[in-house]
Amino acid sequence: MELSSSLANLAKKIQTHGSSLITEEATKTALVLPFLSNVLGYDVFDPNEVIPEYTADTGTKKGEKVDYAIVKNGVIQILVECKKYGEALNLKHASQLYRYFSVTNARIAILTNGSDYKFYTDLDAPNRMDEKPFLELSLEDIDEHVLPEIEKLTKSAFDVDSIISAAGELKYLSQIKKVVASQMKEPEDEFVKFIASRVYEGGIITAKVKEQFYSLSKKAFAQYINDKVNERLKSALDSSTDVPNGNSYSADLSAKTTDIVIPEDAVHFDSEKNVVTTQDELDGYNVIKAILREVVDVKRVIHRDTQSYFGVLLDDNNRKPLCRLHFNRNQKYIGLFDAEKKETRHPIESLDDIFEHASHLKKTLAYYE
Numbered sequence: 001m002e003l004s005s006s007l008a009n010l011a012k013k014i015q016t017h018g019s020s021l022i023t024e025e026a027t028k029t030a031l032v033l034p035f036l037s038n039v040l041g042y043d044v045f046d047p048n049e050v051i052p053e054y055t056a057d058t059g060t061k062k063g064e065k066v067d068y069a070i071v072k073n074g075v076i077q078i079l080v081e082c083k084k085y086g087e088a089l090n091l092k093h094a095s096q097l098y099r100y101f102s103v104t105n106a107r108i109a110i111l112t113n114g115s116d117y118k119f120y121t122d123l124d125a126p127n128r129m130d131e132k133p134f135l136e137l138s139l140e141d142i143d144e145h146v147l148p149e150i151e152k153l154t155k156s157a158f159d160v161d162s163i164i165s166a167a168g169e170l171k172y173l174s175q176i177k178k179v180v181a182s183q184m185k186e187p188e189d190e191f192v193k194f195i196a197s198r199v200y201e202g203g204i205i206t207a208k209v210k211e212q213f214y215s216l217s218k219k220a221f222a223q224y225i226n227d228k229v230n231e232r233l234k235s236a237l238d239s240s241t242d243v244p245n246g247n248s249y250s251a252d253l254s255a256k257t258t259d260i261v262i263p264e265d266a267v268h269f270d271s272e273k274n275v276v277t278t279q280d281e282l283d284g285y286n287v288i289k290a291i292l293r294e295v296v297d298v299k300r301v302i303h304r305d306t307q308s309y310f311g312v313l314l315d316d317n318n319r320k321p322l323c324r325l326h327f328n329r330n331q332k333y334i335g336l337f338d339a340e341k342k343e344t345r346h347p348i349e350s351l352d353d354i355f356e357h358a359s360h361l362k363k364t365l366a367y368y369e
Contacts, residue, residue: 003039003147003150003151003154004142004144004147004329004330006038006039007039007139007142007147007150008142009038010031010034010035010038010039010139011139011140011142013030013031013034014031014085014114014115014139014140017030018085018086018115021084021085021086021114022084023084024082024083024084026084026085027082027083027084027085027113027114028067028082028114030114031085031114031115031139032067032068032080032082032112032114035112035114035117036050036068036070036080039150039154040070040150040153040154040155041154041155041156042070042155048071049070049071049072050068050069050070050071051068051069051070051071051076052067052068053065053067054066054067054068054069054076054079054100064096064099065096066079066080066081066096066097066100067080067081067082068080068082069104069106072155072158075105076104076105076106077105077106077107077108077158077160078106078108078109078110078153079097079100079101079104079106079108079109079110080109080110080112081094081096081097081109081110081111081112082112082113082114083111083112083113084113085113085114085115086113086115087113088113089111089112089113089116089118091111091131094111097109097111097120097129098128098129101122101127101128101129102127102128107121107122107160107163107164108120108121108153108160108163109121109129111133114139115138115139115140116136116137116138116139117136117137117138117139118133118135118136119133119134119135119136119137119153120132120133120134121134121163121164121167123164123167123168123171130171132171132175133171134167134168134170134171134174135149135150135167135170135171135174136174137150138307140307140308141306141307141308141328142328142329143328144328144329144330149163149166149170152166181276184218184221187214187217187218189210191217192210192213192214192217193205193210195213195216195217196209196210196213200213225279225282228279229279229282229283229286230286276305277305277310278327280327280332280351281303281305281310281325281327283351284310284325284327284334284351284354285303285310285312285325287351287354287355288301288312288322288323288354288361289301291354291355291358291361291362292322292361292362292365294362295362295365295366296314296365296369300314300315301313301314301322302314302315302316304316308326308328309324309325309326309328309335310324310325310326310327311323311324311325312324312325314365314368315368320368321337321341321343321364322337322361322364322365323335323336323337323357323361323364324343326345331347332347332348332349333345333346333347333348334346334348334353334354334357336357336360336361336364337364339367
């Protein structure tokens, strides 16, 4: 809980001061040092624990520095390279990490811009830093699933063997999720051929057949997700015919939800923006549409996902926010708006709890009509 709270505080700091962090040094002072201190628990004022501007000459490269070296039990364990807030994290700009990884005892390297943190080790070849991270953390879109792994990097819990043993699974799990999301959005030829080979009974898979199965694969993904969403939504509605505020939702409403259709690209991973639209968010979105369909054409109720929240808008207009779902954490919240568009977050334990705010959602919609 303390780790989660420390990360949340840093996330708030980014919201408040992010636009002012226009240099690398400002990023280090405002974000990176607090991360090393408040999140990982290292004493940034003790040069025997955190060494700034660490230099270890390598071959013909003399005088190059890595921003921080973290020491545990007298041995360098973690190397940290920083970039300016907002700058894309590209290993081409962090060559020091590669070189220093081979000449120090460090098994962990961190590349960060203060908001996004990428953690590397040497799974592919000993003493050579991998090109792909085994763990990623975004303070502006905190994934609760990575918190136990961040905990292992803290001063009190640091165990390099435990970190390395878990790194392989973490690295490949993350990559597999990205591959699956990518294939759902734009299936590649080999994937289409694989699907076709399992179901096509017409003999040779020609170019025309592949083209047909490209379209069918995308539709099948969308329909499968749609079926699962409606299955969960119907279950939620069936168990919420009576809600605490006295509103009643009949079986007829439950029946109406069966024609809710998820667009083919509704569930996706945006690799550039690091935005993942989750099943829970889509389920919540459909509950909101089920509530509002009594007073508005649900085609006007549109969702926009961001790193920080899942927004629901009227007419796809940012000036007409209906609510926000904050589901990227252990405690879920629904953010509701007043007449001045000021958001207030309300904790929810399950999707059923959204029905408790039905009257507020309808009232918010009425502000724009």
